[in-house]
Amino acid sequence: MGQIYAALTRLFERHRIVFWYDAKRELRAEFEALALPGVEKIELRNNQFGVKHRILRQEPRQKFLLYHAGPPPADADNWLLDVQLAHAEFRADQAALWLAELGLGFEFASLAADHAEFFRSARRRQALRQTLQAGDTAGQIRLKMLAICANAEPRLDEVLEALLGELAEGREEKIRLVQRAGLAGFLWQQVERAYGYTSPAPGVRDFAIELFKSCYAAGLGEPARLGNDAVVFMRRWKNTVSHQTAFETLSADCSAILGIENDLHGRELGSLVELDLFEAIERKILGDLIGAVAQRTLAPAAVEQIVRRRRQSHWQPRYQHLVETIDHAARFLAGLDTLDLTVRSLEDGVAQYSRTWYAFDQHYRKCIHHANRAGQPTLLAPLLDQVEKRYSNHFLLKLNNAWQAQVDACTRWDAPGVRLQQTFYESQVGSFLRKGNKVFVVISDALRYEVADELLRLIRQEDRYEATLEPALAMLPSFTQLGMAALLPHQRLAIAPDGASVLVDGVSSQGTEQRRKILEQASAGKATAIQAADLLRLGKEESRARIRDYDAVYVYHNRIDATGDKRETEGQVFEAVEATLEELVRIVKKLANANANNILVTADHGFIYQNQVLDDSDFAAEEPQGQEIVQRNRRFVLGHGLRETGSFKKLTGPAAGRADDLELLLPKSINRLRVSGAGSRYVHGGAALQEVVIPVLQINKKRQSDLGQVSIEILRSAGTTITTGQLGVTFYQSEAVADKLQPRTLRAGIYTAAGQLISDRHELRFDSAAENPRERETVVRFVLTSQAEAANNQEVVLRLEEAVPDTSHYREYRSARYLLRRSFASDFEM
Numbered sequence: 001m002g003q004i005y006a007a008l009t010r011l012f013e014r015h016r017i018v019f020w021y022d023a024k025r026e027l028r029a030e031f032e033a034l035a036l037p038g039v040e041k042i043e044l045r046n047n048q049f050g051v052k053h054r055i056l057r058q059e060p061r062q063k064f065l066l067y068h069a070g071p072p073p074a075d076a077d078n079w080l081l082d083v084q085l086a087h088a089e090f091r092a093d094q095a096a097l098w099l100a101e102l103g104l105g106f107e108f109a110s111l112a113a114d115h116a117e118f119f120r121s122a123r124r125r126q127a128l129r130q131t132l133q134a135g136d137t138a139g140q141i142r143l144k145m146l147a148i149c150a151n152a153e154p155r156l157d158e159v160l161e162a163l164l165g166e167l168a169e170g171r172e173e174k175i176r177l178v179q180r181a182g183l184a185g186f187l188w189q190q191v192e193r194a195y196g197y198t199s200p201a202p203g204v205r206d207f208a209i210e211l212f213k214s215c216y217a218a219g220l221g222e223p224a225r226l227g228n229d230a231v232v233f234m235r236r237w238k239n240t241v242s243h244q245t246a247f248e249t250l251s252a253d254c255s256a257i258l259g260i261e262n263d264l265h266g267r268e269l270g271s272l273v274e275l276d277l278f279e280a281i282e283r284k285i286l287g288d289l290i291g292a293v294a295q296r297t298l299a300p301a302a303v304e305q306i307v308r309r310r311r312q313s314h315w316q317p318r319y320q321h322l323v324e325t326i327d328h329a330a331r332f333l334a335g336l337d338t339l340d341l342t343v344r345s346l347e348d349g350v351a352q353y354s355r356t357w358y359a360f361d362q363h364y365r366k367c368i369h370h371a372n373r374a375g376q377p378t379l380l381a382p383l384l385d386q387v388e389k390r391y392s393n394h395f396l397l398k399l400n401n402a403w404q405a406q407v408d409a410c411t412r413w414d415a416p417g418v419r420l421q422q423t424f425y426e427s428q429v430g431s432f433l434r435k436g437n438k439v440f441v442v443i444s445d446a447l448r449y450e451v452a453d454e455l456l457r458l459i460r461q462e463d464r465y466e467a468t469l470e471p472a473l474a475m476l477p478s479f480t481q482l483g484m485a486a487l488l489p490h491q492r493l494a495i496a497p498d499g500a501s502v503l504v505d506g507v508s509s510q511g512t513e514q515r516r517k518i519l520e521q522a523s524a525g526k527a528t529a530i531q532a533a534d535l536l537r538l539g540k541e542e543s544r545a546r547i548r549d550y551d552a553v554y555v556y557h558n559r560i561d562a563t564g565d566k567r568e569t570e571g572q573v574f575e576a577v578e579a580t581l582e583e584l585v586r587i588v589k590k591l592a593n594a595n596a597n598n599i600l601v602t603a604d605h606g607f608i609y610q611n612q613v614l615d616d617s618d619f620a621a622e623e624p625q626g627q628e629i630v631q632r633n634r635r636f637v638l639g640h641g642l643r644e645t646g647s648f649k650k651l652t653g654p655a656a657g658r659a660d661d662l663e664l665l666l667p668k669s670i671n672r673l674r675v676s677g678a679g680s681r682y683v684h685g686g687a688a689l690q691e692v693v694i695p696v697l698q699i700n701k702k703r704q705s706d707l708g709q710v711s712i713e714i715l716r717s718a719g720t721t722i723t724t725g726q727l728g729v730t731f732y733q734s735e736a737v738a739d740k741l742q743p744r745t746l747r748a749g750i751y752t753a754a755g756q757l758i759s760d761r762h763e764l765r766f767d768s769a770a771e772n773p774r775e776r777e778t779v780v781r782f783v784l785t786s787q788a789e790a791a792n793n794q795e796v797v798l799r800l801e802e803a804v805p806d807t808s809h810y811r812e813y814r815s816a817r818y819l820l821r822r823s824f825a826s827d828f829e830m
Helices: 002-014 028-031 048-058 081-086 092-102 104-113 122-131 140-152 156-168 173-180 184-195 204-217 228-239 241-258 260-264 279-295 300-310 314-337 348-374 379-411 421-433 449-461 480-486 513-525 532-537 540-547 560-564 569-593 786-791
Strands: 017-022 039-043 063-069 088-089 439-444 463-472 493-496 503-506 527-531 551-555 596-600 624-631 637-642 649-650 663-667 693-701 712-715 726-733 746-753 764-765 779-785 794-803 811-820
Touching: 002 017, 002 088, 002 092, 002 104, 017 028, 017 081, 017 786, 028 063, 028 449, 039 048, 048 063, 048 081, 063 421, 088 156, 088 228, 092 122, 092 637, 122 260, 140 156, 140 173, 140 184, 140 503, 156 173, 156 204, 156 241, 156 503, 173 184, 184 228, 184 794, 204 241, 204 596, 228 241, 228 779, 241 260, 241 279, 260 279, 279 314, 279 379, 279 786, 300 314, 314 379, 348 379, 348 449, 348 463, 348 569, 379 649, 421 463, 421 480, 421 551, 421 596, 421 693, 449 463, 449 569, 449 693, 463 624, 480 493, 480 503, 503 624, 503 786, 513 527, 527 532, 527 540, 532 569, 540 569, 540 779, 560 569, 637 649, 712 794, 712 811, 726 746, 726 794, 746 779, 746 786, 746 811, 764 779
Parallel strands: 017 063, 017 088, 039 063, 439 551, 439 596, 527 551
Antiparallel strands: 463 693, 493 503, 596 693, 624 637, 637 663, 649 663, 712 726, 726 779, 746 764, 746 794, 794 811
């Protein structure tokens, strides 16, 4: 009785009049006991004409349940046939009850009969009822039933994504339910119509294999069994974050089945660049690219284009360090081809290093860092071998040999026109203090110039931060104690007689506490010092309170030198640089949030680092000699009566800008001295450009936003008519990416005038820093779907859209209109 009541109630939600034919004359008691609110019950017993007059004329708004004991009369004898056809009929068999529960008429009886297993579940019936809409066809209802079985949205592509996901997990519950519900035939019929897939034994795994096979062939420009819509489906599935694991699992499975690795052996690099269906493709491209860069068989612009495409590959997170290794190696090697390392004076050497030459140290550092993270030493060996040899022999050694000639010629350690490290407090800090402005100084141990250049870019990429970078010349020897002392307020600097510490106006400057006292003494208590780790531990209000009462605050940071100066960890120094950059950005933001508007970042010295194992030629040819050696370092010697030879440059204390009588010997160029227990790949203390050109980075925080994004244009040199199933479009990035002009990410697709997507959709990142405009062009190939057929001979729109921040919505950025005029027959050939 409850089922009958519920079914009739649902029918009356949609219909005013419901007919009930009790064909077996066994439900009269239920009819008589039935009480439906607002519904009049009438039994049909040769009273049809009167009933018709009543329900249509007398009470046209009243709901009626018309019961007849027996089967329906023949249509020719049915006086109420027109009313019955216009309204609803109720039947009390199980299939009819299901239909009635869903509010469906008997024209859908085959649904219940053909898919009884689906309807036996009350949960599934409830889920279906919530999705039904007036006007749904039997096909639309079957698709909704299919979606419920697959736990997906009622779209064929989403149903397939759910089934592929289940296949990737090694489960079969969803597809088995589809089969039990009698929906498998409908599923594969729809897949054939949408994608052209046919098989004597259709199945999810068989479809997956054909999907990968056809998309691979289409990407290579070869014949494929499946149509364009399959390519579009693959791209959408592959690029959806929630499906990435399933895609990668099935990609590996299909790659093995299809023998992709064997097939790739005969493929040229250029034919694969746009593909990322299989991880094997990524490995093939990167392997070939490594060989091409190492052997110098590919033009730099071509390498850059391939690298940009790999950065947008599906496999980029897995291979990003490999890609970045290749990129920096290629830039380093290409730049060396035209590099002039002539040094005309100390001033010229500093100027050229700070303008151009530092970038080679930076590319080398980034290359080695990413190579260490990539974890592919065998694959990278040919390329890294080239980089190491050319860095050591053609850049580092050659540059510092040229620089050494100027060092040898100098009688005083001074470069006209270049800031000296020992004038930092007076000229840099003092310029703020004399104007009544507060200043905050961050000193990062061994922050060499090229690292500060990267920090400059990171800071400038932050909104409302402006920064400038200029070089200064570090004192000699370029070691921590002297460099730290030189940055403090002072009249005289002297290395202590034992060479272990540096005296500032006669006071030891060893350690943060001593430096704090020197600052306080020079500023009448208005300057102080703090360790970076202590500052970072403070909360916002605590940090404000900590620095509020001071006009100058020195923040001491030490990660690079702490790592590089130990033999056990010197090989990790480039990783320490990466950590330093992240920490310095945090420190700058911390200070800015504590109301610091003027921030200076500098260093005590730089460093040399060579990743390869050194040989005998990297060490001085002779040992230092003299009356007394007070301190011996890998890159300098302090003492008395020291002997200058062809292997060493000698300077007295005053000639080096110090007020002590210790003499200094510096191994020439990049040569080291052997020191027991010390590492030798990471060194400082000498006069190499990498050691003595230190950064002075000045940072200010603005009140207004100053970030922008590059502009993108659509170039339509190929015309405005689409005549094939594909459209190639060139997008032009109007400006090169810069610190304050950031990359732009857009999505692009072709739409009808009504807004329906009729092509694949591409996520595009425009991030080129190339100065050559042609290198900022990106060509994208759009593949039309079968839905484009309905828009033939109509105007369609290529639309670039940009995400609305912090939402799931997009807004139009650029658009271009095309006339779609083509034959679609070729799209459906098998």
